[in-house]
Amino acid sequence: MELAAVLVIPALASVLSLSPLGRRFAAPITLAASAIVLVLVAGVAEEAARTGRVDALDEWLTCDGLGALVLLLVAFVGLTASLFSWGYIRVEHGGGGKEQHYYGLFNLFVMSMLAVPVLANVALMWVAVELTTLLSAFLVGFEDTPEALEAAWKYVVLTTLGAVLALLGFLILYWGSRVAGFEPFTWVGLGEAAPHMPPALLWPAFLLILVGFGTKVGLVPMHTWLPDAHSQAPAAICALLSGVETTTVLYVILRLFPVIGVAPGLDARPWFVGFGLLSVAIATLLLIYVRDFKRLFAFSTVEHMGIILVAAGLGGAEAHLGAAYQMTGHAIAKSFCFFAAGVAVIAAGTQEIGAVRGLVRSSPLAAMALVAGGIAIAGAPPFAIFVSEFLILKAGIASGHYVTVGLLGLFVVVAFCAVMLHINKMAFGTPGSDGSIVAGLPLPSALARPPLSCKATLALAAIPLLVIGVHVPAPLQNLLMAAARAMGG
Amino acid sequence: MNSTAYPVIFALDALTGALFLLTAIGVVATRQVLASLQLFILQSLLLTLSAVLLGVALGSVHLFAVAAITIATKTLLIPWLLRRTVSSEVYRTREIERVLNIPSSLLIAAALVVLAYVVANPLLRAVEVPFAQINLPLGLAAMFLGVFTVAVRREAVSQSSQTCRSSLSSPPPSMCRSLPWSSAC
Numbered sequence: 001m002e003l004a005a006v007l008v009i010p011a012l013a014s015v016l017s018l019s020p021l022g023r024r025f026a027a028p029i030t031l032a033a034s035a036i037v038l039v040l041v042a043g044v045a046e047e048a049a050r051t052g053r054v055d056a057l058d059e060w061l062t063c064d065g066l067g068a069l070v071l072l073l074v075a076f077v078g079l080t081a082s083l084f085s086w087g088y089i090r091v092e093h094g095g096g097g098k099e100q101h102y103y104g105l106f107n108l109f110v111m112s113m114l115a116v117p118v119l120a121n122v123a124l125m126w127v128a129v130e131l132t133t134l135l136s137a138f139l140v141g142f143e144d145t146p147e148a149l150e151a152a153w154k155y156v157v158l159t160t161l162g163a164v165l166a167l168l169g170f171l172i173l174y175w176g177s178r179v180a181g182f183e184p185f186t187w188v189g190l191g192e193a194a195p196h197m198p199p200a201l202l203w204p205a206f207l208l209i210l211v212g213f214g215t216k217v218g219l220v221p222m223h224t225w226l227p228d229a230h231s232q233a234p235a236a237i238c239a240l241l242s243g244v245e246t247t248t249v250l251y252v253i254l255r256l257f258p259v260i261g262v263a264p265g266l267d268a269r270p271w272f273v274g275f276g277l278l279s280v281a282i283a284t285l286l287l288i289y290v291r292d293f294k295r296l297f298a299f300s301t302v303e304h305m306g307i308i309l310v311a312a313g314l315g316g317a318e319a320h321l322g323a324a325y326q327m328t329g330h331a332i333a334k335s336f337c338f339f340a341a342g343v344a345v346i347a348a349g350t351q352e353i354g355a356v357r358g359l360v361r362s363s364p365l366a367a368m369a370l371v372a373g374g375i376a377i378a379g380a381p382p383f384a385i386f387v388s389e390f391l392i393l394k395a396g397i398a399s400g401h402y403v404t405v406g407l408l409g410l411f412v413v414v415a416f417c418a419v420m421l422h423i424n425k426m427a428f429g430t431p432g433s434d435g436s437i438v439a440g441l442p443l444p445s446a447l448a449r450p451p452l453s454c455k456a457t458l459a460l461a462a463i464p465l466l467v468i469g470v471h472v473p474a475p476l477q478n479l480l481m482a483a484a485r486a487m488g489g
Numbered sequence: 490m491n492s493t494a495y496p497v498i499f500a501l502d503a504l505t506g507a508l509f510l511l512t513a514i515g516v517v518a519t520r521q522v523l524a525s526l527q528l529f530i531l532q533s534l535l536l537t538l539s540a541v542l543l544g545v546a547l548g549s550v551h552l553f554a555v556a557a558i559t560i561a562t563k564t565l566l567i568p569w570l571l572r573r574t575v576s577s578e579v580y581r582t583r584e585i586e587r588v589l590n591i592p593s594s595l596l597i598a599a600a601l602v603v604l605a606y607v608v609a610n611p612l613l614r615a616v617e618v619p620f621a622q623i624n625l626p627l628g629l630a631a632m633f634l635g636v637f638t639v640a641v642r643r644e645a646v647s648q649s650s651q652t653c654r655s656s657l658s659s660p661p662p663s664m665c666r667s668l669p670w671s672s673a674c
Contacts, residue, residue: 161636168632172612179616200615204608 002040003056003063003118006071007111009033009040010078014107018100026103027086033107034079037114041075044068049478052485059120059184065482067117069324070251072479073331074117074244078110080461081236084339087451088235091346102142102234109135109240116248120186126163126170129252132245133159133216140233140241151228158225162215169208176201187255194263202263206256210271216249218302219275219309220282227286230298231351235342238294242301243335247327250305254312254323258488272313273404277411279306284411287418292351293344293370296422297337300377303415304330304385310408311392312487316399320484322391328468328480329384333376336461340369343450343458344426353422357429365450367427369458374423376465378416383469498546502539502620506627509535510602513634517598517641518591522575526568533563543620588641598634605630 013033017026048054048068055062063071089102112131119125133156141152174185179201182193194202215222230242260268283303290296304326311323341351347363348356360367376383389412396405468476512532519525537559544552587594609626 157639161639164632168629175616198615200611204612 001056002044003054003061006037006040006044006075006114007061007118009037010107010111010114014104014111017103017107022100022103023096026100027082027090030082030103030107031079031086034075034082034110037110038075038079041068041071041114045072045479046475049475049482052482059186061118062120062186062188063118064486065479065484066251066254066324066486069327069479069483070117070244070248071114073247073328074110074113076464077240077243077331077335078114080335080339080457081239082106082110083453083460084239084342084457085234085236085453087453088342088346091451092234102139105135105139106237109139109237113240113245113248117251120188122170122173122185122187122190125252126167129166129213129216129249130160130163132248133163136233136237136241136245139237140229142234142237143232145232147228148232151225151232154225155229158222159216162212162222164212165215166209166212169205169212172201172205172208176205187259190259191262194259197263199263199265202260203266206260206266206268207271209256210253210275213249213253214275217246217253217305218279219305220279220302223279223282223302226302227295227298230301231292231294235338235345238297238341239335239338242298242338243331246301246305247308247331250308250327253309254487257312258486261488269313269315272309273401276306276309276311276313277404277407279303280310280408280411280415281306284415284418287415290418290422291353293353293356293422293426294338294341294351296353296419297334297341297373297377300337300415300419301330301334303411304334304377307389307392307408307412310404311395314392314396314399314401314404316395317484318398319392319395320487321480322388322395323487324480324483325384325391326388327483328476329388330377332461332464332468333373333383333385336369336458336465337373337377339454339457339461340366340373343454344370346450346454353426356426357431358427360427363450365455365458369462370423371427372462372465374419376469378419379412380416381469383465385469387469495546498542499619499623502542502546503623505535505539505542506623509539510627510630513631514595514598514602517594517634517638520591526571530564530568533559536563539624543624546620594637594641598637601633601637602630605633 010033013029016022016029022029044054044063045068048063048065053062053064054068085102085106089099093099093102109132112128112135115128116125116132119128137152137156140155141148173190176197177185177190177193179198180193180196182189182196211222215225218226226246230238233241257268257272260266280303283299283306286299287296287303290299308323308326308330311319311326344356344359344363344366345351347366348359350356359370376385379385379389381387393405393409396402396408467473472480509532512528512535515528516525516532519528537556540552540556540559543549544556589597606626609629613622613625
């Protein structure tokens, strides 16, 4: 029943936010709903880690280890993002109708992301993925600037084209499972049907879904919309888009892996490794040349998605554990980075890396947060992404994929240097030195002090950021193991 | 079931499919905004007809639902929304700016149709379904042509972004000049 409640509560919160009550209380309603959802999801995740899967409503709602992990990440970032929005939206857009509109969409967007790992029926899951696009598109264009509208347009057109390809893939899968004589079109049913399906159907279905949903994950070369959308949306929405929406869609692709794995004569692994490495390589190059710090974090998302895909493609329990750990670390660190970027934008009045120098003097909080977030996503110890990348590289060496590991290691190191170079200049650089833009520097507005809720979000999001790299609590460890098992292979 | 069981419906389906493909290519080749909208409506009607024919042949209620949804959204709702949000002046005079000229776009469109048949071929050989022989490659071709149409038109972007801003008479902002997938960094 918790699974049903997890979907109903955000929908209710959305209705309440749009009702007259929401005129004053939309932000607290959303925050309360997110908190309740997180508590329920924590229970579901604990049970899924213990028993392997949680079912509700017959075969409609179900959740295994991997699904529970994604669910938990979405619920956590949903909570921090709603807390961040409270002050941020009030400061940037004022209260009233626009704010209500924001929270109405925000709750529905979170609901659609929660629905993806929970819906058992594969066709309904496709609908949920498409809903995440439609609902977040308005949030991407929420700032109403030409850049934001263009970003939203690109986002909708490209990801919808991708979704059409993926739909075709799912239709072929459905066709295949009917030909093989298997009835329920669920992930479990697909796993059972896959060995009996004609490979001529399974193979194009896999490629269509990989390319189609790969567009939404931001895999190179379908990533061109991602840096725009992830840099133009309000900071809290960026955190959701970059931190968990990409992971949610990647979850669908990872779900295909065991399905393809049991089919005779097919090997999905080279595709995963190939797409993953290409994404990491191109994202690393773009990270060097990036000029906008929200784009910096967006390219880092492309890099992380590539790493997770490579880890899934390497195969083996340890690499899959690394992938699950990387997903967790990414969601926590990347959402933190975008909150930090939101505070930095308020403090500096710009997103240009070249225009921000010596932030540590003008806004120590924003600078500290950016540095912490930057170190975390770049993958330095003691943060989780260092541990997960280490696990993945180690698993790759153990299974003899020396070329893959060598390339991955190289790109990860270059990306680390690129991220740290930019962040370091912003936080500690001297204004006017090293080619920074001094003339026309926008003066920090009267609102240069970040609202209280933004500071509280940074404090809240910093807890798991600092903890899980050093110590993974036993329940989370069990959940990660369960997620790795569910990835199969 | 095989194609001889429904000779008339099979032939009608083939005819509908051929016309459907023709309209899809027509949209690629059209210059005028209004004409392309009318072609789109015609294409949607053919799609509806195709769903009805298959519904009759296979005795499927679901396909009639598909036909109903298609006619409600693609021939009524979407054209109505487009006409409401974009001024009639745009429809009368505006020509669609495009990246490629019409002959080369038509050549590429033809290549895409051939590609659709190449892609569909292994699928069709794996499973013997008579109507799929006609409809699957055509569906793929229509999808490819749709993607291609979005890719070659610059103004399609401006149309829709005008819809977003609901500013009817102002010139399209310069942002709309870019293709959705241009410029990564």
